[in-house]
Amino acid sequence: MAIKSPEGMNDFLPDQALAWNHFQQTAQRVFGTYGYQLVYTPVMELTELFVRGIGEATDVVSKEMFAAYSGGNLKTLLEGGKVRSNSTFSLRPEGTAGVVRAAVEHNLVPQGAAPVKLLYAGPMFRAERVQKGRLRQFHQVGVECLGAEEPTVDAEAIIMLMRFYEEIGIPAQSTTLLINSMGCEACRPAYREAVKAYMDAHADGLCETCRTRAEINPLRAFDCKNEDCAHTMEGAPHITDHLCPACQEHYTAVKAYLDAAGVAYQEDYRLVRGLDYYTRTVFEVQASDGLGSQNAIGGGGRYDKLAEEVGGRPTPGLGFAIGYERCQLVMDAAGVPAPHATGCDVFVATVDPSLRAQAFAVLQQCRNAGVRADMDHQGRSLKSQFKLADKLGARSVVVLGPEEVAAGSVKLRNMETHDEQLVPVDGVVAALS
Numbered sequence: 188m189a190i191k192s193p194e195g196m197n198d199f200l201p202d203q204a205l206a207w208n209h210f211q212q213t214a215q216r217v218f219g220t221y222g223y224q225l226v227y228t229p230v231m232e233l234t235e236l237f238v239r240g241i242g243e244a245t246d247v248v249s250k251e252m253f254a255a256y257s258g259g260n261l262k263t264l265l266e267g268g269k270v271r272s273n274s275t276f277s278l279r280p281e282g283t284a285g286v287v288r289a290a291v292e293h294n295l296v297p298q299g300a301a302p303v304k305l306l307y308a309g310p311m312f313r314a315e316r317v318q319k320g321r322l323r324q325f326h327q328v329g330v331e332c333l334g335a336e337e338p339t340v341d342a343e344a345i346i347m348l349m350r351f352y353e354e355i356g357i358p359a360q361s362t363t364l365l366i367n368s369m370g371c372e373a374c375r376p377a378y379r380e381a382v383k384a385y386m387d388a389h390a391d392g393l394c395e396t397c398r399t400r401a402e403i404n405p406l407r408a409f410d411c412k413n414e415d416c417a418h419t420m421e422g423a424p425h426i427t428d429h430l431c432p433a434c435q436e437h438y439t440a441v442k443a444y445l446d447a448a449g450v451a452y453q454e455d456y457r458l459v460r461g462l463d464y465y466t467r468t469v470f471e472v473q474a475s476d477g478l479g480s481q482n483a484i485g486g487g488g489r490y491d492k493l494a495e496e497v498g499g500r501p502t503p504g505l506g507f508a509i510g511y512e513r514c515q516l517v518m519d520a521a522g523v524p525a526p527h528a529t530g531c532d533v534f535v536a537t538v539d540p541s542l543r544a545q546a547f548a549v550l551q552q553c554r555n556a557g558v559r560a561d562m563d564h565q566g567r568s569l570k571s572q573f574k575l576a577d578k579l580g581a582r583s584v585v586v587l588g589p590e591e592v593a594a595g596s597v598k599l600r601n602m603e604t605h606d607e608q609l610v611p612v613d614g615v616v617a618a619l620s
């Protein structure tokens with residue numbers, strides 16, 4: 188049986204690769220105007236980074252990571268032995284932990300420096316149950332701003348995120364921006380306890396998983412898809428009523444900047460996001476068309492303690508990630524034209540095979556001038572060469588015939604208008620431009 192790609196891990200064939208490339212370039216262009224610079228970090232990191240950074244009790248870390256072992260360690264494991272926990276790797280389930288690790292490792296935010304603004308793009312891996320919009324290898328574009336805790340950073344990031352969706356063709360009316368504040372280490376512990384006490388008192392209205400969550404990660408119960416839980420949690424204390432004055436002031440300022448910029452949002456006290464590292468502002472963008480239950484097309488928030496978790500000095504941070512595949516589904520539903528990959532712009536054809544050497548020379552002339560050009564390598568008839576030119580998406584075909592070549596010229600045919608002109612053999616590039 189032929190071997191297939193792993194479940195939930197898709198190939199990007201040329202059209203899809205072009206679309207992903209366009210997505211990344213749009214992000215670089217939009218976020219570049221806000222000062223973000225591109226970085227790449229490894230697709231796998233020490234498992235400990237995610238355990239410490241994202242949190243051991245999160246679904247992502249406790250259930251969804253793919254581990255990676257070096258050959259020697261794998262052999263040891265398969266033979267029933269143990270490998271040292273500080274030498275196990277995991278494929279990255281998200282991009283923030285790696286970028287923050289890199290910023291700490293390379294001291295990108297020295298004390299007192301202006302914030303560093305980083306942009307990344309690439310595949311992420313989560314061992315999830317595969318469904319529409321939920322894959323095991325998916326692609327994200329994300330940003331991280333490290334070194335500033337002012338609310339302008341939060342507002343600026345949210346504003347540029349919404350601008351990105353519009354730039355790639357997701358209509359504003361089909362997105363909803365949800366925001367919330369998660370508080371900080373001064374106010375969240377007490378709030379957490381209040382939610383836990385509420386959950387303990389209303390355990391009858393909660394599913395099995397949420398009863399366990401009450402012990403280890405109570406706030407995640409707000410996220411539960413179970414209807415009884417959703418109903419029960421409606422009566423739970425709201426974080427926005429439990430924020431300390433500093434967090435309250437920060438949250439109010441973020442909302443004021445969004446209001447001033449005309450960015451519409453809904454406050455949602457249930458928005459807790461799945462990762463442990465968030466503090467203060469959190470946000471998520473949901474799309475109404477093209478997706479089923481997996482309708483979040485991006486999200487992020489502030490993580491003022493993460494740098495310390497991974498061994499750096501206190502460095503406030505904020506970031507978000509956008510899910511490429513889900514955005515693509517929304518773009519398809521909105522009728523955004525998908526890019527079409529073509530093999531060449533100019534095709535060089537010959538009337539008979541004896542002219543192949545001259546055709547080859549014309550081909551090089553085009554390519555050396557940066558024109559995407561190709562020819563038939565397999566001895567096709569002229570008719571079949573035209574078919575191939577069409578298939579490759581050529582906009583022009585250069586035809587070499589014995590009489591024209593003897594007179595030092597070739598025929599240039601415009602595939603759209605069907606116009607033909609004779610041009611000098613060494614003047615093809617000039618004629619094309």
Ligand code: AMP
Binds near residue numbers: 321323326327486
């Ligand atoms: P998260 O960090 O989980 O909020 O992820 C940010 C964005 O990545 C989400 O809003 C989704 O658009 C996308 N995403 C997350 N997990 C998956 C997945 N398993 N498959 C496809 N896209 C995903």
